[in-house]
Amino acid sequence: MSVEGWLVFAAFWMLFVTTPGPNAVNCISNGMTHGFRRSLWGVAAILTQATLFLFLSAAGVTAVIAASETLFLAMKAVGAAFLIGLGIRGWITAKRPVPARPASGRSIYGRAFLIATINAKSIAGYLAAFSQFVQPDVPIWTQMTVIVPTALTITALSYTSYTAIGAWVGRQAMAAVLNVWFRRVMAACFIVYGALLGASGIQGRV
Numbered sequence: 001m002s003v004e005g006w007l008v009f010a011a012f013w014m015l016f017v018t019t020p021g022p023n024a025v026n027c028i029s030n031g032m033t034h035g036f037r038r039s040l041w042g043v044a045a046i047l048t049q050a051t052l053f054l055f056l057s058a059a060g061v062t063a064v065i066a067a068s069e070t071l072f073l074a075m076k077a078v079g080a081a082f083l084i085g086l087g088i089r090g091w092i093t094a095k096r097p098v099p100a101r102p103a104s105g106r107s108i109y110g111r112a113f114l115i116a117t118i119n120a121k122s123i124a125g126y127l128a129a130f131s132q133f134v135q136p137d138v139p140i141w142t143q144m145t146v147i148v149p150t151a152l153t154i155t156a157l158s159y160t161s162y163t164a165i166g167a168w169v170g171r172q173a174m175a176a177v178l179n180v181w182f183r184r185v186m187a188a189c190f191i192v193y194g195a196l197l198g199a200s201g202i203q204g205r206v
Contacts, residue, residue, distance in 0.1 A: 005135070006146060013151050016125050017158045022115050024162045025189045029090075030108060031166025039167065041105040043159045045112035050155050054148055057126040058140050084195065090187030 017023075023046055030039035134143055 006150065009147065010150055010154065013154050014158070017155050022119055022189075023112070023159060026112055026115050027159050027162035028166035028169070030112070031163040031168075032170035033166075034103060034108060035170065036164055036167035038103075038105065039108065039163045040160070041108040042112035043156060043163055045109045046116045046159050047152055047156060049113055049116035050152060051148070053126045054144070054151060058144055084191050087187045087189070087191030091184050091191075 027039065027042055027046075030042045033039075134140060134147075
């Protein structure tokens with residue numbers, strides 16, 4: 001990959017991972033609820049998913065998934081239901097005080113990994129990265145030595161920043177009413193993302 005190609009790829013990936021979506025909302029919510037250090041488990045989960053999808057894309061697996069309309073629509077349906085369920089649960093529990101005992105790192109990691117994985121639209125992002133930036137005349141695994149570190153570094157910086165924002169918000173002495181509505185906004189974001197994902201799946205059937 002040339003220097004120019006690397007710069008274009010880095011710019012694309014930065015836009016891909018910094019555009020607010022379910023991962024960003026979850027990182028903010030984690031930081032607000034669990035604090036910065038414990039919420040880094042969520043960032044680790046996103047990096048795990050990113051690594052997995054990068055190598056699956058290199059192997060051509062994500063292209064196979066995208067080519068199967070039935071499987072792709074099924075992933076969208078499951079993802080939409082999961083996000084909407086998270087949003088509804090978050091809205092209902094917004095008035096409840098944050099538990100004195102924070103969630104375990106394993107539970108934060110598991111939830112973040114699921115959120116990162118079930119969004120079938122992310123497959124399109126990985127396919128775009130590989131179809132636009134990978135050079136066909138250069139061995140793919142040679143190019144991965146540049147693509148993977150670049151993508152993971154930008155991903156880590158982006159979602160660590162979102163987590164830090166959430167932790168900062170959580171430390172502020174906000175009024176109880178404002179706190180409840182902020183948590184409800186986060187919950188509503190999950191519902192909206194789920195609805196959009198579900199709508200895209202319905203459109204795919206038309």
